[in-house]
Amino acid sequence: DQQVKQNSPSLSVQEGRISILNCDYTNSMFDYFLWYKKYPAEGPTFLISISSIKDKNEDGRFTVFLNKSAKHLSLHIVPSQPGDSAVYFCAASEYYSGGGADGLTFGKGTHLIIQP
Amino acid sequence: ETGVTQSPTHLIKTRGQQVTLRCSSQSGHNTVSWYQQALGQGPQFIFQYYREEENGRGNFPPRFSGLQFPNYSSELNVNALELDDSALYLCASRTAGTTKEQFFGPGTRLTVL
Numbered sequence: 001d002q003q004v005k006q007n008s009p010s011l012s013v014q015e016g017r018i019s020i021l022n023c024d025y026t027n028s029m030f031d032y033f034l035w036y037k038k039y040p041a042e043g044p045t046f047l048i049s050i051s052s053i054k055d056k057n058e059d060g061r062f063t064v065f066l067n068k069s070a071k072h073l074s075l076h077i078v079p080s081q082p083g084d085s086a087v088y089f090c091a092a093s094e095y096y097s098g099g100g101a102d103g104l105t106f107g108k109g110t111h112l113i114i115q116p
Numbered sequence: 117e118t119g120v121t122q123s124p125t126h127l128i129k130t131r132g133q134q135v136t137l138r139c140s141s142q143s144g145h146n147t148v149s150w151y152q153q154a155l156g157q158g159p160q161f162i163f164q165y166y167r168e169e170e171n172g173r174g175n176f177p178p179r180f181s182g183l184q185f186p187n188y189s190s191e192l193n194v195n196a197l198e199l200d201d202s203a204l205y206l207c208a209s210r211t212a213g214t215t216k217e218q219f220f221g222p223g224t225r226l227t228v229l
Contacts (some may be wrong), residue, residue: 004158005222032216034216034217034218036220041220041222043120043122043206043208043220043221043222044159044217044220044221044224045220046220048215049217089158093216099217102164102172102216103149103161103163103164103172103174104149104151104159104161104218105161106151106158106159106160108156108157109158
């Protein structure tokens with residue numbers, strides 16, 4: 001059972017326009033959400049995160065929105081640039097009251113292609 | 117500031133063999149996690165080490181084991197390799213605390229024949 005879902009395997013966007021990547025989750029215990037970007041032959045690179053107590057976090061061209069009632073988050077990239085072409089992973093972390101491991105649960109990724 | 121490094125880059129083993137993968141944490145990070153990424157999938161959490169002890173594990177069998185050393189570097193050991201163990205193995209480090217961002221190394225590509 002996939003707890004984090006990215007339903008779009010790929011997305012093509014024109015350079016300069018907005019890219020919107022979506023992610024849905026099922027586990028109500030997730031309290032922290034992250035987006036990673038991955039180029040081929042490299043490890044995932046952290047982009048932006050959001051705590052469940054917020055509904056929006058912004059960092060430069062990147063904004064993440066969280067809708068807890070819908071168990072949905074999205075990453076907006078404005079304006080999209082050719083270097084943004086990569087695979088984007090949504091990840092979530094679960095709250096553990098007694099400490100302990102907080103391994104991330106990842107979606108399968110969305111391949112974003114920025115067209116010139 | 118040195119990022120997370122992993123060795124080797126690529127590795128080919130045969131079924132039934134054992135393998136050890138290595139990871140050096142980013143400077144100042146005391147928590148290390150290992151992930152397995154199969155082709156076309158997102159990374160899957162294997163386990164996490166903090167203060168040289170395993171403090172959590174994902175849905176992986178005991179033949180996946182690890183170590184963390186006093187300098188916070190880490191090893192992933194896999195015994196009795198199976199064909200399905202072929203994957204990219206990623207190491208991630210962070211500082212235990214209020215934030216949960218993990219920083220990944222480039223990975224080790226393991227092929228089991």
